[in-house]
Amino acid sequence: MASGVKPRVKVPKTAAAGEAITIKTLISHKMESGQRKDDDGNVIPRSIINRFTCDFNGESVIDVVLEPAISTNPYLEFEALVPETGEFKFTWYDDDGSVYEETKEITVG
Amino acid sequence: MELTRRKAILLGAGAFLAAGLPFRASAALEDKIAEFTGGAEVGAGDIQLTAPEIAENGNTVPIEVSSDTADEIMVLALGNPTPSVATFKFGKLAASRTASTRIRLAGTQDVIAIAKLPDGSFVQATSTVKVTIGGCGG
Numbered sequence: 001m002a003s004g005v006k007p008r009v010k011v012p013k014t015a016a017a018g019e020a021i022t023i024k025t026l027i028s029h030k031m032e033s034g035q036r037k038d039d040d041g042n043v044i045p046r047s048i049i050n051r052f053t054c055d056f057n058g059e060s061v062i063d064v065v066l067e068p069a070i071s072t073n074p075y076l077e078f079e080a081l082v083p084e085t086g087e088f089k090f091t092w093y094d095d096d097g098s099v100y101e102e103t104k105e106i107t108v109g
Numbered sequence: 110m111e112l113t114r115r116k117a118i119l120l121g122a123g124a125f126l127a128a129g130l131p132f133r134a135s136a137a138l139e140d141k142i143a144e145f146t147g148g149a150e151v152g153a154g155d156i157q158l159t160a161p162e163i164a165e166n167g168n169t170v171p172i173e174v175s176s177d178t179a180d181e182i183m184v185l186a187l188g189n190p191t192p193s194v195a196t197f198k199f200g201k202l203a204a205s206r207t208a209s210t211r212i213r214l215a216g217t218q219d220v221i222a223i224a225k226l227p228d229g230s231f232v233q234a235t236s237t238v239k240v241t242i243g244g245c246g247g
Contacts, residue, residue: 020204033213035190060200062208067193069186071169071211071244078197079204 005029009090011104015082023054023061026075027092027100033068049074051093057086084108138185138192142223145183145196146231151223154232155179158222162237164214167244172220173209176232179224182206188218213244 010024027049034046048068054061061080080088085108092100142151159173174182174197184194197208206224214220217240223233 055200056202059202060198061202062200063198064208064210065196065198067195068191069189069194069213071213074210076208076210078208081202081204083202 005094005098005100007090007092007100007102009088009102009104011088011106013105014107014109017083017108019082020079021082021106022077022079023088024075024077025052025054025090026073028073029092029094031068031070031072031074035068047095049092049094052076053091054078054080055089055091056080056082057084061088082106082108138187141183141185141192145181145223145225149229149231151231151233153234155226156182156222156224156232156234158184158220158234158236159209160220160236160238163239163241165241167214167216167240167242169211170214170238170240170244171209171211173207174222174224175205175207176224176226177206178226179206180227181225182208183223183225184212185221185223186212186214186218187221189213189215194220214238214240216240216243 005028007027012021015021029049032044032047036044038044046068050066052064052066062078064076066074088104090102155178156176164170174184176182181196181198183196185192186194194212199206219235219237221233221235223231225231
């Protein structure tokens with residue numbers, strides 16, 4: 001499934017150098033677990049986001065492996081250090097091979 | 110229907126298989142843990158798992174893992190059809206070893222978080238969540 005997937009990320013616009021900021025991410029995705037059955041009793045095949053990564057200027061912040069036990073519209077919240085002005089890059093990897101990306105700029109003032 | 114000897118044996122074999130199922134589920138769990146820890150012993154210590162005591166809806170149960178030093182944290186739900194939930198790997202720019210997300214739980218069960226510390230040792234924390242409506246559909 002690659003329709004209607006929309007990443008949403010909340011990152012502050014500015015931060016002090018070396019400050020720890022909280023990042024909240026959500027992506028709309030049905031996260032079909034592969035356990036459910038349709039009305040005819042056929043198993044609905046698994047279709048989930050299996051990996052999420054967040055980088056800041058190429059340095060890794062967090063790398064998460066997601067399993068079918070993660071809820072629909074996977075939500076993740078974590079904290080990152082901001083050493084300098086730069087760009088956060090968020091990447092979600094779908095089971096079907098699609099990759100969803102989102103970037104957010106942050107200014108150290 | 111007459112209970113023949115053949116049927117009795119089949120019944121017995123069926124019952125034996127059914128009884129064996131929980132064992133197989135826990136074997137999968139042990140495999141998962143062994144894969145993560147490499148067979149090392151798992152102690153208690155620098156890991157906290159925050160989960161609600163009662164979750165009304167097993168489809169979205171908010172959980173949070175945190176630790177002071179962990180490099181990696183794996184979350185497992187013991188009562189789910191597949192025990193794995195997520196593995197968090199913290200990079201250089203992670204300000205804290207904290208992450209929260211929402212998970213699915215099939216029913217009332219224990220949730221475990223296992224953390225890999227920088228010295229190569231492993232610690233775990235467990236939390237029991239009561240689930241009113243399971244989150245596995247069908």
